[in-house]
Structures are given as C-alpha cells and as structure tokens.
Amino acid sequence: MSMISVEGSSVTVILADGEAPSHEVPLSFLRYAKTVVACDGAWRTAVKKGRIPDAVVGDGDSLSSDDLAELERLCVPVFADAEQDTNDLCKAFRYVMRSGTAGRIVILGATGKREDHAIGNIFHLVDFAESNPGVQIVTDFGTFEPLMPPGREWDGDLNVGCPISVFATHPDTIMASEGLKWPLDAVRFDTLWRGTLNRIVSPRFSVSTDHPAIIFRPHT
Numbered sequence: 001m002s003m004i005s006v007e008g009s010s011v012t013v014i015l016a017d018g019e020a021p022s023h024e025v026p027l028s029f030l031r032y033a034k035t036v037v038a039c040d041g042a043w044r045t046a047v048k049k050g051r052i053p054d055a056v057v058g059d060g061d062s063l064s065s066d067d068l069a070e071l072e073r074l075c076v077p078v079f080a081d082a083e084q085d086t087n088d089l090c091k092a093f094r095y096v097m098r099s100g101t102a103g104r105i106v107i108l109g110a111t112g113k114r115e116d117h118a119i120g121n122i123f124h125l126v127d128f129a130e131s132n133p134g135v136q137i138v139t140d141f142g143t144f145e146p147l148m149p150p151g152r153e154w155d156g157d158l159n160v161g162c163p164i165s166v167f168a169t170h171p172d173t174i175m176a177s178e179g180l181k182w183p184l185d186a187v188r189f190d191t192l193w194r195g196t197l198n199r200i201v202s203p204r205f206s207v208s209t210d211h212p213a214i215i216f217r218p219h220t
Contacts, residue, residue: 010034010103014092015053016121017042017062019112023140025219026108034103037096039088042109043071055079057095058088089121093128093135105135112139126169126212142218151175151208158200159220166195170211179205 013033017040021027030036030051038046040058044067047053052074056063060080063071071078081091089110096102105128111118121137122144128135129146137144147166158164168175168189175184175195179202187194195213207215 012096012102012105014089014096014105014107015039015042015046016089016107016109018109018117020045021108021140023219026138026140029106029138030108037092039092045109052076057092090124097131102132105132107137110137122214123169125214142216144214144216147207147209147213147215149210151206153206155204158217160200160203162200162220163218164198164200165216166207167192167214168195168211169213173209173211173213176208177206
C-alpha cells in the first residue's frame, strides 16, 4: 500500500482506542485522511499524533468531564451511544456510514492492549464489508482486509515473495487460489490457522471464496 496514495484521497479514518499507531503507514493515514473519527478516549491519541479528530463517537465511558471540556474547546463534537450490544468501533463505523461521505474507511488502533478486543475488531471487518467493501484495519505490522464472495484478483498490487495469510470465518468455506506458494483449493478450513503463513509467488494472483474471509498482509 503506497503512503503517497493516501494524501488527497477520500479516506475516512476511524481511530480505535487500542495501541497508538507508530509505523509510518498507519500514521500517514492519520495525517492525510479526509476525516478522522475517534472512538471515545482515542481522541487523545489523535491529538498527540498531530491530528484533531472531526468527531468522537462511543458510549462515553472513558470520557471525563475534563475530556469533554477540552473537546468543546477544540470544537470537536461528541456523539455518545450508551447501548452495550456493540463496541465503540461498531458505533463509530455506523456513525461514519450514516454521514453519507465515508469513502474508503481505514481503521487504526484496533489492536494492542487487549487481545480479545483485537480479535473481535478484526473479525468485525466481515460485517463492516457488507456496507463498505473497501474497509481495512491497518496496524503497525500490516493490513487486514475482508475478502467477500466470489473473491478477488490482485494484479501487481503486492510484491512477489510477500507473506500473506487467509482466515476463513466459516468452517465449510471452499476456496481456490492462483499465484500462491501453497494453493488453497484443497484446504479444509476447520480451524482459523489453516490458511495462514502463505506466500505470493506471482505478481498476478487471485483467491476465490464462497464464504467471507479476511486477508492479512504485512507492510513491505
């Protein structure tokens, strides 16, 4: 993923309250995104990284009276949703989609601190992709993106030799692939690790699937 392509784009960043990004790839999204929406306390991370968020969304449980006063001083609107059926990331995603100007959504700060939160956030991508297929989670180490049926083809987007992992969200998933070192055609995805630790061997490769999946690729 080119950092140059981020500048001037129609990217909306959702900054979750996990580990603050420090790698140049996620930081470039935070700097150049058209819109930044912070999940509750993540607004402090955004400000520390030099970007005042355009809105703060969540259930409000991590915002003190001092936080609210500072956000008011910065003219940052706060939207609190107290329902507990979804987490702050889901609330922020819904807010962004309701805005009607979401464009491409990149989620930062979704991992770190607590592994259970990280796993939950990653697999929310499948739900998010139903309304925004281009949604991604970008971490300090790589990018998670949804792979929805019938699949996808990449043509020169990633370097030959680049590692790649596929996580099937349903045990009956049937996949086929071209251009990967270990084909996915005969894989039985009865556990989440079955499609992991693969490698790209062709500048043009493809993965087809009959159920939603998630692909991870490290930064190059």
